[in-house]
Amino acid sequence: MKLDLIGSLKLAMFPVIFAMLFTDMFDSLSTFIGVAEAAELVDEKGEPRELKRSLIVDAISTTIAGVFGSSPGTAYIESATGVEEGGRTGLTSITAGVLFLPFMFLSPLLSIIPSIATAPALVLVGAFMMRPVLRINWAKLDDAIPAFLGMILIPLTYSITQGIIWGFISWTIVKLAVGKRTEVNWMLIAIDCFSILALIV
Amino acid sequence: MKSNSQFDYLSRFRPRFVGHDGARDRTDLRTEIIAGMTTFLATMYIIVVNPSILKAAGMPFSAVLTATVLVSAVSSIAMGLYARNPIVVAPGMGLNAFFAYSVVVGMGVKWETALGAVFWSGIVFIILSVFNVRNMIVKAIPKQLRFAIASGIGLFIAFIGFENAKFVIGNQATIVGISKMNPIVITFVVGLMITSILIVKRVKGAILVGIFTTTLLAIPIGRLYGDASSINAGIPDTRYLERLSFTS
Numbered sequence: 001m002k003l004d005l006i007g008s009l010k011l012a013m014f015p016v017i018f019a020m021l022f023t024d025m026f027d028s029l030s031t032f033i034g035v036a037e038a039a040e041l042v043d044e045k046g047e048p049r050e051l052k053r054s055l056i057v058d059a060i061s062t063t064i065a066g067v068f069g070s071s072p073g074t075a076y077i078e079s080a081t082g083v084e085e086g087g088r089t090g091l092t093s094i095t096a097g098v099l100f101l102p103f104m105f106l107s108p109l110l111s112i113i114p115s116i117a118t119a120p121a122l123v124l125v126g127a128f129m130m131r132p133v134l135r136i137n138w139a140k141l142d143d144a145i146p147a148f149l150g151m152i153l154i155p156l157t158y159s160i161t162q163g164i165i166w167g168f169i170s171w172t173i174v175k176l177a178v179g180k181r182t183e184v185n186w187m188l189i190a191i192d193c194f195s196i197l198a199l200i201v
Numbered sequence: 202m203k204s205n206s207q208f209d210y211l212s213r214f215r216p217r218f219v220g221h222d223g224a225r226d227r228t229d230l231r232t233e234i235i236a237g238m239t240t241f242l243a244t245m246y247i248i249v250v251n252p253s254i255l256k257a258a259g260m261p262f263s264a265v266l267t268a269t270v271l272v273s274a275v276s277s278i279a280m281g282l283y284a285r286n287p288i289v290v291a292p293g294m295g296l297n298a299f300f301a302y303s304v305v306v307g308m309g310v311k312w313e314t315a316l317g318a319v320f321w322s323g324i325v326f327i328i329l330s331v332f333n334v335r336n337m338i339v340k341a342i343p344k345q346l347r348f349a350i351a352s353g354i355g356l357f358i359a360f361i362g363f364e365n366a367k368f369v370i371g372n373q374a375t376i377v378g379i380s381k382m383n384p385i386v387i388t389f390v391v392g393l394m395i396t397s398i399l400i401v402k403r404v405k406g407a408i409l410v411g412i413f414t415t416t417l418l419a420i421p422i423g424r425l426y427g428d429a430s431s432i433n434a435g436i437p438d439t440r441y442l443e444r445l446s447f448t449s
Contacts, residue, residue: 008317016304016315021322024296029339030350035288037351047340053284055335059326061276061290066320068268071255071300073276074293077358078243081408083287084400087236088228090281095237096244096289097277103248104270113242116385117415119366120393121243121408124400126359132348133355147349154353155360159295163353167346187341 003066022198024072026161028058031075038129039083080125142178146171165195235406236287242412244289247273254297258305258312268292384422391418 008017032055035041036048043049054075061073082092133151137143150167154160172192175183252265269292276290304315329335342350363369366389372378380386396411404410 003316003320004311004313005317005320007311007314008321013310013314013318016308016310017318017322017325019303020296020299020318021325023299024293024322025326025335025338027293027295029335029342030354032288033339033342033347034351034354037347038355041286046344050284050286051339052330052333052336054280054286054288055330056327057276057280057284058290059323059330060279061272061323062326063320063323064275065268065272065292066316066318066323068271069260069264069316070251070268070272070292070319071297072293072319072322073272073290074296076240076244076289076291076293077354079240079288080358081243082236082240082289085236085239085406085408086228086232087240087287089233089287090285091230091233092236092240092281092287093277093289094281095234096241097274097281099238099241100245100248100270100274100277100291103245104267113245113412113416114419115246115365116367116389116419117392117412118243118246119362119368119389120396120411120415121239122362122365123359123393124396124408124411125243126355126357126362129355129358130352133352135348136345136352143345147345150346150349151353151356154350155356158357158360160350160354160357163357164346164350167349168342171343171346183343185341187337188343191338191341 003069019198020072022194023161024062024074026164028055028074030160030164031077031079032058034077034129035075035080035083037132038080041083041088078122078125080129081121084125084128142174142180146174161198165198168192168195232405233287235409239406239409239412240287240289242409244273244291247291247294250294251292251297254301255312256301258301258315260312385419388415388418388422391415 007013032048032051041049048054058073058075065071065073079093082096136147146167149170150163152163153166154163157163168188168191172184172188175181248266248269251269252260252262255265256262273289273291280286280288280290300315300319304310304318305312310318326335360369366386367380368386368389369377370380392411392415395414396408399407399410
């Protein structure tokens, strides 16, 4: 164990911990939402299924990353490739997880598969993940504009977190300006405050 | 369908409340294994990429490689067993760059201290998750923005794909631009078309077959171009081994 548990709790480290929390939080949450929406991995209420347990696993992953000596763990967008192949249960992620283990010893073998070989998979999974775009109310502009900003800024800023931050902020401003207060809840305002804080930090 | 023994076997890995006869969630053992292999192949780059990024933070390559494999394996298996979702959890891209370049290089924090910060943010996450704060955040996100997030990530992942293939490249005047056609880019385009056709024809394991086909197509290019870091001849590259031991 090489991590410094006391030094990392100094006051000066709080902006670092906050930035890490915020980025990891929204990267993970967004990935869950993205994969769940695109693959319709949702429960009867339309919420991402097994959300609480998934988020606990995601949190434990970040904790053990600190102990083992790696940057934070997070849910992977690329999981959508397996879902597109028909993976629906935990067996898919167990298979993938087990396949990682031998590469502790065989890492040079990884270079057999070049990045141009997985690139077509990523591009085509992009096509698959675009499906929910049809469910955006493009005719209702107070829905469409914040949704569009959130969507387009993810690739343009190279950051899921940046996209979602601007989606939240523009949603709140537009909805309040047109008097649709019921579509802005207190939790969303709290997220807005943290988003603005994240932009400043 | 309920009499199908594979289906009953799989129920152990199935989310608790998804009905056994939901057509949308039809699957079998073979499909799940192929899906797991496909996801692994699409995510395994992190095993080598993560250590090479964290090297900028002064961390030893081989130690980070081992940590990356362990974190990815343990988290993904936990996701399957406990949360039963087909989602791989591994050290994230973006977060590793943030760790190395913003925190360690930018703010001058020692990497040991930065790892402590990773640990504490994990602890905060566990607390927030257990007390449902993170669920509440997800539920507070308007549905319209969720559709936007999924589509935005779709655009993002496609962008990363085009960028990995060096099909889309940096351009001073327009920020992004298209690469000149060369053997590597053309191999990618051929792979993209083959994989598209396989997917459209609903071939089982289309993405997996696409990845292997493109790998085979890339072998002669590796010999011609000699870009050992990403493309090589199909046997373990010993230069790479030397580099590994050199950096560890």
